[in-house]
Amino acid sequence: MTMNAKTFLKGAVVLTLSSLLMVQGALAQGGSRAAKDDAPPPNQIDQRTGEIMTKAIDALNADKSAEARTILSELKLDKLSPYERSRVEQMFFSLDVQEEKYDSARTHMEAALASGGMTDQEISTGRYQLAQLWMQQEKWKEGAAALEEWLKTAVNPNGSVYYLLSVAYYSMDNFDAALPNARKAVDSSETPQEGWLSLLSALLMQKEDYKGAIPVIQRLVNTYPAKKQYWMQLASVYAALEDYKNALVVTQMANHAGLLTEGAEMQRLADLMMAENMPYSAGEVVSKAIADKKITPDLKTLDSLANYWIAAQEFRKALPVLEQAGALADNGNNFFRLGEVNAQLSEWAASEAAIRKALDKGGLRDQAYAQFMLGYALYNQEKYKDAKEWFERASSAQSQRNNARAYMQLIDSKLN
Secondary structure (H helix, E strand, C coil), rough: CCCCCCHHHHHHHHHHCCCCCCCHHHHHCCCCCCCCCCCCCCCCHHHHHHHHHHHHHHHCCCCHHHHHHHCCCCCCCCHHHHCCCCCCHHHHHHHHHHHCHHHHHHHHHHHHHHHHCCCHHHHHHHHHHHHHHHHHCCCCCHHHHHHHHHHCCCCCCHHHHHHHHHHHHCCCCCHHHHHHHHHHHHHCCCCCCCCHHHHHHHHHHCCCCCHHHHHHHHHHHHHHHCCCHHHHHHHHHHCCCCCCHHHHHHHHHHHCCCCCCCHHHHHHHHHHHHHCHHHHHHHHHHHHHHHCCCCCCCCCHHHHHHHHHHHCCCCCHHHHHHHHHHHHHHCCCCHHHHHHHHHHHHHHHHHHHHHHHHHHHHHCCCHHHHHHHHHHHCCCCCCCHHHHHHHHHCCCCCCCCHHHHHHHHHHHHHHH
């Protein structure tokens, strides 16, 4: 996670505008010096110094940074009062930040803090800006240390501070330190920002506190219902808790909202349906996704789809799927399953053809059983001699010997 540079620069511009008001106010109160060696009151600015600073601010606000620097270079910093020095250093800080000269910006803010011309509130703000600057440079260790130090004296820090500190620790993989700060950020507001909730949920999942993550992600879903990632996260958390019923409900809701657009998402929905004993619905989801070209009908997908239809006892729907899978596979197992399904439907000629394809292709998990099933398909077509030949082959395996010999004896009785 990285900070948004524009957000940080916006803060620097606000500082510059507030400096302008301070300069103008100090000029209005102080007027010009009575004598050359007179010093201005502690919180006022010398007439000439104020005029130079005002011109520089005008240039800065007109996006004329180089001109602003040139104008400010007319001032001799060691001759300025602490108050004047603090204002000028803050202006240099703003210029450097806008030009992304972060090391130089830090030097100027540190000089402003050391000048003795800032109020306690200004010092607190300046230290917070230094911490932000470390974060802007993604120097997380220094930024976290600076924020922790600032928090020791800060009055009513808001959620943004704790979020920023959590980001720093998260970026250092220090999840134990990041988590409580992310929680403080969220708890500090009735309507926490999206990034705060997202970070807290990520940390809870990192810690495998899935039950704790559920209410956080539910807030994200309820607040940003059009964002698919939060629906998917919530479903994943339920699945991690083996609460497949709620995982399915959430995924179905996302699908009804039209959020599921990727093939993997549709496959995940089908898998959850299978986990909840809804094979027919799973088959419909995957079939539609294939028709809509959201899922590529590769071998793995076709195997799953065939399983769905068979589990739902939709055998005829499984037939073309197994035929397609058999053509893609580098072994005959899918063709053999096609033969089994045809046998289930008493389609014996089709069963015979499929099993022959399976044996020809080879690589079967149980060749002896395939030989027995081919004999069985032939037997049911009253092709007894051919059937007996395949039963004899199957009988060479211990696992099929008894059944095969029983059918061989039955065939002998029919032929004699």
